[in-house]
Amino acid sequence: RFQKMEKLDEYLNVAIDLAKQAGQMIIEWHRKGSFEVNIKSNVKDLVTEVDVKIERFIFDSLKQRYPEHRFIGEESVNDSNKYLAWDEPTWIVDPIDGTMNFAHFSPWCSVSIGLAIKQKLVLGVIDCPHLGRTYSAIKDGGAHCNGKPIHVSSINEVEKALIQTEIPVGFKFPKSPNFADKLFDSIYWKCQGFRCVGSCCVSLCLVAEGAADVYFMHGLKIWDMAAGYVIVTEAGGFICSISGENFDPNKGSLIAASNSVLATKIVERFRDSKQ
Ligand code: IPD
Ligand code: CA
Ligand code: CA
Ligand code: CA
Numbered sequence: 001r002f003q004k005m006e007k008l009d010e011y012l013n014v015a016i017d018l019a020k021q022a023g024q025m026i027i028e029w030h031r032k033g034s035f036e037v038n039i040k041s042n043v044k045d046l047v048t049e050v051d052v053k054i055e056r057f058i059f060d061s062l063k064q065r066y067p068e069h070r071f072i073g074e075e076s077v078n079d080s081n082k083y084l085a086w087d088e089p090t091w092i093v094d095p096i097d098g099t100m101n102f103a104h105f106s107p108w109c110s111v112s113i114g115l116a117i118k119q120k121l122v123l124g125v126i127d128c129p130h131l132g133r134t135y136s137a138i139k140d141g142g143a144h145c146n147g148k149p150i151h152v153s154s155i156n157e158v159e160k161a162l163i164q165t166e167i168p169v170g171f172k173f174p175k176s177p178n179f180a181d182k183l184f185d186s187i188y189w190k191c192q193g194f195r196c197v198g199s200c201c202v203s204l205c206l207v208a209e210g211a212a213d214v215y216f217m218h219g220l221k222i223w224d225m226a227a228g229y230v231i232v233t234e235a236g237g238f239i240c241s242i243s244g245e246n247f248d249p250n251k252g253s254l255i256a257a258s259n260s261v262l263a264t265k266i267v268e269r270f271r272d273s274k275q
Contacts, residue, residue, distance in 0.1 A: 114226030
């Protein structure tokens with residue numbers, strides 16, 4: 001077990017180093033002021049040359065060190081590596097989370113590196129370069145921001161909670177057009193504050209450090225959630241699916257909350273909404 005932990009410490013140092021270097025690439029490209037932006041599935045789904053360059057940089061570095069490991073990355077994903085399906089250590093990378101923000105020169109973007117071993121998420125690093133914050137966690141090692149321990153808030157009432165979520169953009173939610181209506185009916189009017197930063201990873205880090213009390217969203221992918229899952233749970237937070245089931249990184253919905261009491265209230269309000 002000692003040997004296993006040592007390995008995880010090594011992986012953590014590698015991931016922190018790579019995420020920070022990638023974060024600096026975000027800053028540099030923003031400073032430069034122009035980059036190529038392309039449309040993926042629709043006009044609200046963008047990829048820039050920087051997404052692709054950062055993913056290549058992270059994967060090249062990891063593959064050189066760990067050629068026997070597996071890799072899942074948003075910009076190089078294909079049908080055979082979309083899901084967590086192997087027992088070998090599997091790196092899960094979102095090179096820029098918040099590409100829309102990045103493309104608009106908004107600072108709410110981050111680099112996310114997660115690691116699963118035997119299909120269990122055990123490591124997460126999220127670098128938010130414009131905030132100057134690097135969040136990190138390994139299983140049973142607590143969560144940290146810039147090396148200092150972080151912890152979720154103790155708020156367990158919706159009325160006192162600052163809630164992060166996102167307003168679905170329509171293209172992505174053809175089967176659930178009432179998500180936004182449900183959101184407003186059950187949460188928006190009742191919580192203390194409601195925010196949409198437009199980056200799943202940044203939102204999860206805010207929950208982990210107690211700067212938000214809930215983040216919830218559906219239509220997410222494994223690379224949006226992998227690192228943040230480890231950071232939030234190691235910071236003492238609770239994560240389940242939007243319908244209150246056990247969190248499954250291969251399924252795209254989550255509620256990340258300071259505690260299970262608050263998560264359950266969100267599940268119930270959302271489910272019982274008349275909309
Ligand atoms: C997106 C962001 C956004 C979330 C989307 C994701 P991307 O990731 O996390 O906050 O609402 O579902 O796709 O595409 O910017 O990496
Ligand atoms: Ca994307
Ligand atoms: Ca993402
Ligand atoms: Ca991305």
